[in-house]
Amino acid sequence: MTSQSSGQAVFLSGSLMRHVTRMSLTTSIGLMAIFAVDFVDMVFISMLGNDALAAAVGYAGTLLFFTNSVNVGLSIAAGALVSRELGAGRPDQARRFGTSVAVLGAITGMILSALVLWNLRALLSLLGAEGEVLDLAVRYSSIILPTMWVMALAMAGMAVLRAHGDARRSMQATIFGGLVNAVLDPILIFAVGLGLDGAAIASVIARVCMLIAVMRPATKVHRGFARPSLKQVVQDVRPVRAIAVPAVLTNIATPVGNAIVIREVAQFGTDAVAGMAVIARLMPVAFSVVFALSGAIGPIVGQNYGAGQYDRVKETFLAGVKFTAIYVLLMAAVLFALRGPIADLFLAQGETRALIYLFCGPLALASFFNGVIFVANASFNNLGHPIYSTWVNWGRHTLGTWPFAVVGGILAGAPGVLLGQALGGVIFAVVCWVMVRRVVSKLSTPKKPDPFAGQNRLHALFGRRGW
Structure with missing residues (x-):
């Protein structure tokens, strides 16, 4: 049995930059598999030649992002x-918590999906x-x-794997689901002729395969559940x-902000909404x-915090x-160089093409500030201050989104809405930086009890009295 499978904490020693890089890259490959399928979905749907289909996926994606944010919060x-x-x-207590979150997540998923379907x-x-x-969405x-x-259940399992330091198997599960989706997409959309329904059915089958x-590995390799x-x-x-409710509220803020943006963009026409839908898949x-930073850095912070290694907690941030x-610098350069081919891939013209070009330019660089917020939120969640993440995210996606998006829309149309949203992100990233530095600066290793403390106090007392 490996050290990971024996329940040993693997992040308490070694290079933190190496841990962060390995966890982030490995976790992101799994995420990329899922997002890449959404991206391919949009390419296939665009090939059907109906802008209403792309717009419908944009609206539906915003709503589905909201429901999935609850799952993300529970996995945190x-x-x-x-x-x-x-x-x-x-390790026994770790298994117990993993099981409880999985059960609560399944129950919450059933109830919430029923409520959303009803409305x-x-x-x-x-x-x-x-x-x-609307009908298509x-x-x-x-x-x-x-x-x-x-x-x-799948996201709870992936969170348990990452907590054990096994981002590789978490990645493999998401890649498997992504491959299933990618294979089924063209078959169901084109060969069977189901169109938009085929894309949705492929996603359902992929979710089951991912679970x-x-x-x-979560149960057999790590015995992560009881x-x-x-x-x-x-x-x-x-x-x-104590952690899940603030984390869920934190993640719900993101689709709320996206809903504000898409509603502001909607006033500029279907082409603008289609452009937003493409960006939502491309980003x-x-x-x-x-x-992936929140899920990748969280276990590193959590293990070192649990072990009382507070200097390593600070260095992880x-x-x-x-x-x-x-x-971000490397990826922004790649996007800028490929902005033309990316727009051509979606047969983008007019407003849709303008928004894609904007994303592949200055908006790509703004992703750095989103990253700062993600790292800070992971730190808050694992250091016992999840409510800070809630405040920051709601502030960023309300006060940091709506007024800037409205003013941007008035000044520069649909592109102005996105630029305004990005500006709000810069402001709240600075707020996050200040808050997280204050939290980690207050961490200090507790002093070990002095076995001679009682004798020392007596000596000091008698000494002062001249005994």
Whole structure:
């Protein structure tokens, strides 16, 4: 049995930059597999020659992002609790927390997906969808939403694997799901002739395959889950809730901000919404490493925090920021060089092409500030301050989005909306930097108890009295 499979904390020694790089790159490959399939979905849907289909996926994607944010928040709780317990040398407690989060995630997924399906048309209309686009978005969403509980279990399993330092197997599970989706997409969309419905069905099958692929190593290799029991889950609700609720609220803020942006962009026409839909698929593919930072750095922070190695906690934050800066610069240069071919791939013209060019230019560089926010949020979640992540994210996606997007839209149309959103991100990244530095600066290794403390106090007392 390897050190990982024995429940040993693997991030308590060694180069932090190497740990951050390995975890981020490995985690991002898995994420990229999922995002790349969404990207290919959009390419195939664009080939159908109907802008309404692309716009429908844009609206549906915003809503599905909201529901998946709940799963992300619960997986953050799993990663934080499991990594902390592993760092403190309590593998049995780590298994217990992993199991409780998985059970609570499945139950939450079933309830929330039912509520969203019940109000699906109204929610999509609220985002700005109407007419044919609304009907298509409803069909697409109604096929995928019932599998929310499947994704909840899969993401809990991936969080447990990362907490054990096994980002490789987590990556393999997501790649497997992505490959299944990629193979089924052209078959169901074109060969079978299901169109948009085919893309949704392929996503459903891929989610099930991903769950199967992730649970085997999580249970067999790392014994990351215990036998579930109602009593155990009830007992663990409080510690899970302490991290999960702020983390869920934190992640819900992102689709709220996206909804604000897409609603502001919608006033500039279907072409603008189609451009946003393309950017929404292109961004996570290009910057999957940045998106992976929270899940990648969280276990490193959690294990060292659980072990009381606070100097390494501080260094992990700085290593994450440095890594983000290097990656964003390299990827921004690649996007700028390929902006023309990328726009041609989607047959983009007019406003759609203008927005793609904008993303492949200055907006790509702005992803650095998103990375700073991700690293800071991971630090807050694993250092016992998840509510800070909630404040930052809601501030960034409300006060840091709506007024800037509105003013940007007035001054420069649809491109101005995106530029305004990016400016708000810069401001809140600075706020994050200040907050996280204050939190980590207060960490200090507790002093070990002095076995002669009582004798020393007596000596000092008698000495002062002249005994």
